[in-house]
Amino acid sequence: MIHPALDIIASQLKDDGIEAELGNIGEILAGTGSNHGSNADIIISLINIEEDRVARDPINFLRRDNGILLKNPAIHLNLTLLFTSVRHEGGYGLALQFVQEVIQFFQAKYVFDHLNTPNLDPGIEKLVLEMMSFNLEQLHQLWSMLGGKYHPSIAYKMRMITVDSVTDQAGPLIKEIEAQHHLI
Secondary structure (H helix, E strand, O other), X not given: OHXXXXXXXXXXXXXXXXXXXXXXXXXXXXXXXXXXOOOOOEEEEEEEEEXXXXXXXXXXXXXXOOEEEEEOOOXXXXXXEEEEOOOOOOHHHHHHHHHHHHHHHHHHOOEEEXXXXXXXXXXXXXXXXXXXXXXXXXXXXXXXXXXXXXXXXXXXXXXXXXXXXXXXXXXXXXXXXXXXXXXX
């Protein structure tokens, strides 16, 4: 679900007139990325994946027809995305303009669901993007990790990518039900 989620964000930006491509900004700045020499206004890079454990559902089965299938609890992911302008032809001012356009886009539309984004992957219920703010030390660490010098960029946390699969393994039949009553 990660790639379809990032892909829909890039296509929505393109539909709004912002040429956006997925790519590893560290490799692109080093000249080794597949997007090197790209004409994209914005490069979208996945810079972190974290599990949202609070949203974890403890249910480990699924009712199907007259039986039960075993499954592990779904994993809910938050992705940190970096939107970077690396255009050099138009200068620094144009790079700032592209970042501003990304901010304006997500200010106007920060929730993506099947009503406002019909081509959203059926396996994704909804995506919510929220701007992240970094202090100077965090920015330094980020760009050091990416191996490049700072470029105009903005980071967003994308919430809820759900990874869920059901096995073909049937669950056990229920033979008896035990109930405990507690009187207070």
